[in-house]
Amino acid sequence: MARKQFQTLSEPMFYILLCLTEPLHGYAVMQRIEELTAGRVAVGPGTLYALVSRFEKEGIVSRIPSDEGKKVYCITEKGKQLLDDELDRLKNMINDSSSVLRG
Amino acid sequence: MKTLKKKRFTQEAYEYKQIEGKLEQMAAKGWMLVEIKNNTWYFEKIEPKQLQFNISFHGEEGIFDYPQGDEKKSLRELCEESGWIFAAENMIYQVFYSEKNSEIQPIYTDDQVTFPIMEKIIKRNQLIMLGMIFIFLFHVMRDLSNYHILKDVLKRPSAELPWSFLAVISILILLAFSEYWLSKNWQNIRVGRPMFFYTQTQIWIRNTLSYGLVGLYMFNTLSKLFDYPENIKLTVSILVILGIQIVVLRWVILNFKRVKRSKNKNIAIYIGSGVLLWIVGVFVIFNLIVSGIS
Numbered sequence: 001m002a003r004k005q006f007q008t009l010s011e012p013m014f015y016i017l018l019c020l021t022e023p024l025h026g027y028a029v030m031q032r033i034e035e036l037t038a039g040r041v042a043v044g045p046g047t048l049y050a051l052v053s054r055f056e057k058e059g060i061v062s063r064i065p066s067d068e069g070k071k072v073y074c075i076t077e078k079g080k081q082l083l084d085d086e087l088d089r090l091k092n093m094i095n096d097s098s099s100v101l102r103g
Numbered sequence: 104m105k106t107l108k109k110k111r112f113t114q115e116a117y118e119y120k121q122i123e124g125k126l127e128q129m130a131a132k133g134w135m136l137v138e139i140k141n142n143t144w145y146f147e148k149i150e151p152k153q154l155q156f157n158i159s160f161h162g163e164e165g166i167f168d169y170p171q172g173d174e175k176k177s178l179r180e181l182c183e184e185s186g187w188i189f190a191a192e193n194m195i196y197q198v199f200y201s202e203k204n205s206e207i208q209p210i211y212t213d214d215q216v217t218f219p220i221m222e223k224i225i226k227r228n229q230l231i232m233l234g235m236i237f238i239f240l241f242h243v244m245r246d247l248s249n250y251h252i253l254k255d256v257l258k259r260p261s262a263e264l265p266w267s268f269l270a271v272i273s274i275l276i277l278l279a280f281s282e283y284w285l286s287k288n289w290q291n292i293r294v295g296r297p298m299f300f301y302t303q304t305q306i307w308i309r310n311t312l313s314y315g316l317v318g319l320y321m322f323n324t325l326s327k328l329f330d331y332p333e334n335i336k337l338t339v340s341i342l343v344i345l346g347i348q349i350v351v352l353r354w355v356i357l358n359f360k361r362v363k364r365s366k367n368k369n370i371a372i373y374i375g376s377g378v379l380l381w382i383v384g385v386f387v388i389f390n391l392i393v394s395g396i397s
Binding site for chain 2: 010012026027030042043044045046047048049050051053070071
């Protein structure tokens with residue numbers, strides 16, 4: 001189910017998963033995405049919350065205990081695999097387009 | 104001077120952009136949203152301000168679900184951390200605001216994420232509307248069959264067919280608007296276009312048509328009471344019984360939802376209570392008729 005649903009990741013999905021390779025709470029994910037992309041990708045709190053909930057339901061991220069009283073999430077092995085696959089897909093696209101456009 | 108204003112908004116989830124716009128207009132006129140109770144929105148007098156409003160949905164929670172208070176709280180905290188200020192909430196969404204033109208992220212930044220949330224809420228409402236259509240169609244069929252169980256007692260003619268149809272058409276209009284919104288946006292999302300929203304005029308047309316027809320239906324139903332004044336006592340008794348049933352059912356729903364149970368158990372409890380109340384109601388009404396209250 002998760003494989004089909006998240007076969008290709010949208011930009012917000014990709015960056016959320018990328019940020020969650022280290023344990024972070026919601027707002028920290030938003031800040032980290034902004035930092036990583038120099039403001040190019042913006043993820044609003046509602047969008048982030050909905051995506052993380054879907055990821056959690058599919059076992060792509062999991063909640064980890066935190067002393068701060070905030071919900072802290074981290075990517076699971078399944079999520080890492082998804083991210084790796086997406087990275088391969090993107091690399092292939094870059095290689096294909098480079099060979100066509102730049103010889 | 105009046106410091107509190109009440110306003111009734113229709114609350115179709117797909118109208119949230121219009122609602123945000125209306126709230127901005129109200130704030131610019133010096134009225135700030137402070138509470139939403141049932142369908143009534145409460146505004147407090149403030150200095151006119153240029154504010155922007157955003158709505159966030161916690162619509163994952165249905166009538167049969169245990170209230171996800173924790174989820175709602177987390178979403179609210181996240182929005183507040185992002186700079187949004189909480190104004191009010193209802194069963195479907197929370198309303199936030201911030202200074203206009205502040206560099207704050209909108210609550211939803213990706214239509215591909217927003218659409219499935221809206222779809223779920225709208226589909227649930229459509230299911231309720233289909234249920235209502237079924238009830239009214241039953242009413243139409245009953246009239247069509249020219250057999251009225253109360254006919255002899257109430258001395259009512261069975262010529263109610265056009266009026267019941269008005270209620271059906273009214274619900275069909277609401278259904279058509281929500282279905283068009285869904286299909287239009289399903290296409291938009293597929294081709295990467297921004298989401299479509301009805302204009303205020305289109306919403307006004309929908310409401311006028313739909314609620315106008317319901318108004319006509321209600322007017323006709325009530326006017327029948329005055330055509331046959333001898334029935335008023337019985338009709339009022341039936342309405343009182345219906346009122347009591349609604350209050351009891353609401354109490355059951357609110358109180359049973361305080362305990363965490365599976366959705367299926369909740370459905371069984373609510374339907375069971377509803378059927379039980381209906382049987383008791385029919386029994387009481389039947390006894391009233393037999394005892395000749397009309």
